[in-house]
Amino acid sequence: xxxxxxxxxxxxxxxxxxxxxxxxxxxxxxxxxxxxxxxxxxxxxxxxxxxxxxxxxxxxxxxxxxxxxxxxxxxxxxxxxxxxxxxxxxxxxxxxxxxxxxxxxxxxxxxxxxxxxxxxxxxxxxxxxxxxxxxxxxxxxxxxxxxxxxxxxxxxxxxxxxxxxxxxxxxxxxxxxxxxxxxxxxxxxxxx
Amino acid sequence: xxxxxxxxxxxxxxxxxxxxxxxxxxxxxxxxxxxxxxxxxxxxxxxxxxxxxxxxxxxxxxxxxxxxxxxxxxxxxxxxxxxxxxxxxxxxxxxxxxxxxxxxxxxxxxxxxxxxxxxxxxxxxxxxxxxxxxxxxxxxxxxxxxxxxxxxxxxxxxxxxxxxxxxxxxxxxxxxxxxxxxxxxxxxxxxxxxxxxxxxxxxxxxxxxxxxxxxxxxxxxxxxxxxxxxxxxxxxxxxxxxxxxxxxxxxxxxxxxxxxxxxxxxxxxxxxxxxxxxxxxxxxxxxxxxxxxxxxxxxxxxxxxxxxxxxxxxxxxxxxxxxxxxxxxxxxxxxxxxxxxxxxxxxxxxxxxxxxxxxxxxxxxxxxxxxxxxxxxxxxxxxxxxxxxxxxxxxxxxxxxxxx
Numbered sequence: 001x002x003x004x005x006x007x008x009x010x011x012x013x014x015x016x017x018x019x020x021x022x023x024x025x026x027x028x029x030x031x032x033x034x035x036x037x038x039x040x041x042x043x044x045x046x047x048x049x050x051x052x053x054x055x056x057x058x059x060x061x062x063x064x065x066x067x068x069x070x071x072x073x074x075x076x077x078x079x080x081x082x083x084x085x086x087x088x089x090x091x092x093x094x095x096x097x098x099x100x101x102x103x104x105x106x107x108x109x110x111x112x113x114x115x116x117x118x119x120x121x122x123x124x125x126x127x128x129x130x131x132x133x134x135x136x137x138x139x140x141x142x143x144x145x146x147x148x149x150x151x152x153x154x155x156x157x158x159x160x161x162x163x164x165x166x167x168x169x170x171x172x173x174x175x176x177x178x179x180x181x182x183x184x185x186x187x188x189x190x191x192x
Numbered sequence: 193x194x195x196x197x198x199x200x201x202x203x204x205x206x207x208x209x210x211x212x213x214x215x216x217x218x219x220x221x222x223x224x225x226x227x228x229x230x231x232x233x234x235x236x237x238x239x240x241x242x243x244x245x246x247x248x249x250x251x252x253x254x255x256x257x258x259x260x261x262x263x264x265x266x267x268x269x270x271x272x273x274x275x276x277x278x279x280x281x282x283x284x285x286x287x288x289x290x291x292x293x294x295x296x297x298x299x300x301x302x303x304x305x306x307x308x309x310x311x312x313x314x315x316x317x318x319x320x321x322x323x324x325x326x327x328x329x330x331x332x333x334x335x336x337x338x339x340x341x342x343x344x345x346x347x348x349x350x351x352x353x354x355x356x357x358x359x360x361x362x363x364x365x366x367x368x369x370x371x372x373x374x375x376x377x378x379x380x381x382x383x384x385x386x387x388x389x390x391x392x393x394x395x396x397x398x399x400x401x402x403x404x405x406x407x408x409x410x411x412x413x414x415x416x417x418x419x420x421x422x423x424x425x426x427x428x429x430x431x432x433x434x435x436x437x438x439x440x441x442x443x444x445x446x447x448x449x450x451x452x453x454x455x456x457x458x459x460x461x462x463x464x465x466x467x468x469x470x471x472x473x474x475x476x477x478x479x480x481x482x483x484x485x486x487x488x489x490x491x492x493x494x495x496x497x498x499x500x501x502x503x504x505x506x507x508x509x510x511x512x513x514x515x516x517x518x519x520x521x522x523x524x525x526x527x528x529x530x531x532x533x534x535x536x537x538x539x540x541x542x543x544x545x546x547x548x549x550x551x552x553x554x555x556x557x558x559x560x561x562x563x564x565x566x567x568x569x570x571x572x573x574x575x576x577x578x579x580x581x582x583x584x585x586x587x588x589x590x591x592x593x594x595x596x
Contacts, residue, residue, distance in 0.1 A: 034351055034352060034362070035350075035351065036350060113422065116422060120200075120202075121201065122200070123200060123348075123349075147339065150202045151201060
């Protein structure tokens with residue numbers, strides 16, 4: 001399938017991946033080879049309602065809230081260094097099980113503590129975020145963070161949204177200033 | 193044509209022609225820091241194939257001359273990189289700067305700059321790397337690399353505190369096995385008593401609480417101790433609960449101070465800390481100096497305590513502590529870390545992780561002179577204040593409240 005997406009491009013998941021029931025967001029990067037503070041990238045998912053805000057605070061699935069209350073969105077574990085092959089962080093989404101009120105899922109990647117550590121994606125080797133069909137492991141979309149989001153510290157990767165009776169994916173690929181906190185606030189998460 | 197300005201991490205395309213790559217240091221020269229600029233031609237795996245892939249002062253035009261020095265003087269080097277003439281398996285060319293014998297770090301410089309010019313001699317890009325605060329003595333400044341058929345340049349600005357050896361190893365060069373002097377980049381000058389440069393940072397933790405540094409006839413040089421912590425940035429720490437952990441505002445505006453108690457051979461006991469304006473002196477007794485807050489760079493952030501290692505024989509013990517000057521104690525969210533830099537040794541890192549959440553004082557590390565060796569003991573013991581810590585370590589000072 002290997003769909004190549006331009007920023008802002010849309011793809012109908014029902015057409016490109018018929019029967020798509022579950023997806024996995026994969027985030028990968030290399031451990032730091034040079035001296036200095038580790039690169040700690042974080043994948044997060046926001047489950048939004050009609051109003052573009054999170055359905056509730058636990059619809060913000062990230063390293064401190066690994067599972068939505070409905071159980072359909074699950075963060076499989078925080079990796080703080082990038083150690084290991086392949087995806088270093090994954091969030092799995094059971095699209096088929098989502099409540100009707102969940103209209104859109106937004107996928108993001110952020111560098112933990114980027115400002116204090118003075119880090120950006122370009123300083124990280126082989127950082128990427130991708131969307132995979134959980135059933136067959138095929139990539140639906142991929143974004144090379146090291147290369148194409150080099151000076152960013154946080155990025156909205158893409159979103160899956162309901163369109164009529166089907167799910168569509170939109171590649172957003174847009175940097176976000178301020179990191180995960182302001183991003184969560186913009187999605188309506190009540191920050192403690 | 194416009195010149196692209198790159199910050200560390202950023203990249204941009206370059207034309208596939210004969211390029212000039214110019215490296216400049218600001219200031220051009222620092223007393224005591226001899227800087228060598230080199231280039232490494234690398235394969236897709238990021239390693240050299242052999243000696244011909246290393247362009248350095250002892251070998252200015254190796255191999256087919258596709259990467260070669262055009263000029264090389266103090267504070268400035270210029271390479272020609274003939275992209276069409278590169279060996280087919282070359283996918284990257286890294287440009288590096290190393291300080292001879294690790295005598296200084298790049299923090300001694302203000303900035304480093306790489307300019308890439310096209311065949312017509314016009315600048316295509318300028319990468320500027322602020323150097324203030326850098327603890328590295330070997331740096332990858334930037335790299336030309338091939339990506340999806342396009343040559344690009346990336347500003348890197350990362351490196352190694354251990355100098356040339358770890359840098360060379362990063363590129364697959366084994367310095368110790370280099371057969372002839374001219375076959376490898378300038379190796380660290382052989383000095384009989386010198387241990388091999390360590391390759392990595394050492395973390396002292398519960399499993400490995402102590403390290404002992406061998407006695408040296410010339411002393412330990414300038415021992416630099418850094419206290420750093422997470423100030424107000426969110427996300428602050430990951431250990432807390434939902435959201436609270438992420439946006440832990442608990443340490444907002446928290447001010448952590450570093451200080452030390454010292455005991456000299458002659459029985460003198462005292463303390464160095466900002467509170468009470470006891471800053472000490474590096475050059476004269478007590479040979480410990482508290483530097484002003486340095487918040488110029490990611491690595492140098494925090495507070496610095498320098499101990500004159502050449503005078504190590506005058507010390508019996510030094511207890512380095514961190515205390516919360518302002519704000520509620522919350523060590524778990526503070527991510528406090530003390531790093532000890534001893535010349536020619538890997539940095540020693542001690543994290544203030546567990547416990548002590550209602551206590552404002554943390555005894556972090558105890559340096560002891562054991563028959564001339566420098567023994568570093570991880571402590572990480574929490575106390576209510578100076579008095580309690582003093583008593584626990586049987587120091588014997590009288591404490592009263594003060595303020596900055």
